[in-house]
Every structure is written in C-alpha cells, then in structure tokens.
Amino acid sequence: MINRRIAMAAACALIFMVQPGHAGPCSDDIARVQAQVDDRIDAIAGAGPSAPETRAARLHREPTPGAMAAAEQKLGEGGPAEAALAALARARAADAAGDRAACEQALGQARQAIAR
Numbered sequence: 001m002i003n004r005r006i007a008m009a010a011a012c013a014l015i016f017m018v019q020p021g022h023a024g025p026c027s028d029d030i031a032r033v034q035a036q037v038d039d040r041i042d043a044i045a046g047a048g049p050s051a052p053e054t055r056a057a058r059l060h061r062e063p064t065p066g067a068m069a070a071a072e073q074k075l076g077e078g079g080p081a082e083a084a085l086a087a088l089a090r091a092r093a094a095d096a097a098g099d100r101a102a103c104e105q106a107l108g109q110a111r112q113a114i115a116r
Contacts, residue, residue, distance in 0.1 A: 024095030026103040030088065033110050037084045040114040041068050083113035 024030075054071075057063070063071075066085055087110035094102035 024103070025098060025100040026091070026095050026107065029107055030091050030095060030103070033084075033091070033107050034088055037081065037088060037110060037114055040084065041081045080113045080116045084110040087113060 056067075068081075070082070087106045091103045091106035091110065094100075094106055
C-alpha cells in the first residue's frame with residue numbers, strides 16, 4: 001500500500017515537473033533560414049583561403065557556424081555570414097518573445113545578408 005502511494009506521488013510529481021515545449025510564431029522559418037545560412041557559410045569556407053588549425057580543431061571538436069564565420073572574417077570573407085548569424089540571433093530572440101513581426105524582419109535581414 002505504501003509503495004503504491006509512493007509510486008503515485010512520484011508519478012504526479014513527474015507530471016508537474018515536465019514543461020511542454022512551445023514553438024514560437026516563426027520557429028520553422030528560423031530553422032529553414034539557418035540551413036540556408038549554414039550552406040552559405042560552407043560555400044564561402046570551401047572557396048577561400050585556408051587558415052592554420054585551431055587548438056579546438058586538433059581536439060576533434062566540430063566547428064559551429066559562428067566559429068566558422070569568425071574565422072572567415074579574419075580571412076576577410078565573413079561579412080555576409082556574420083551579418084546573417086546576427087540577424088538569426090535577433091530572430092530567435094523575437095521568436096522567444098512571441099513577436100512575429102520582429103522575427104520576420106530579422107529573417108528578411110538574414111536572407112539579404114546571404115544573398116550578397
């Protein structure tokens with residue numbers, strides 16, 4: 001009887017601890033534009049000069065799109081990609097706040113940046 005009560009209390013506690021995930025008003029659009037930006041960063045990285053390997057690369061860590069954009073900027077190539085990543089960050093913040101208009105505006109800026 002006591003084990004059943006403990007199990008029931010634990011199940012109730014677990015149910016109340018789990019928070020539902022909420023997607024913002026333009027989460028799907030952000031994911032699509034992020035994929036486009038990632039593709040653009042890959043294209044820029046493959047076309048330009050290379051730089052020496054970083055310590056993180058020697059430790060077998062995969063570079064993030066942001067890290068790649070920063071490295072490209074040091075080589076004089078990262079302007080559009082970096083602007084697109086900054087616009088995506090603004091879009092994510094607006095999405096989290098539920099501001100569809102600001103999110104769409106930031107996504108438009110990201111698309112413009114990678115179109116250059």
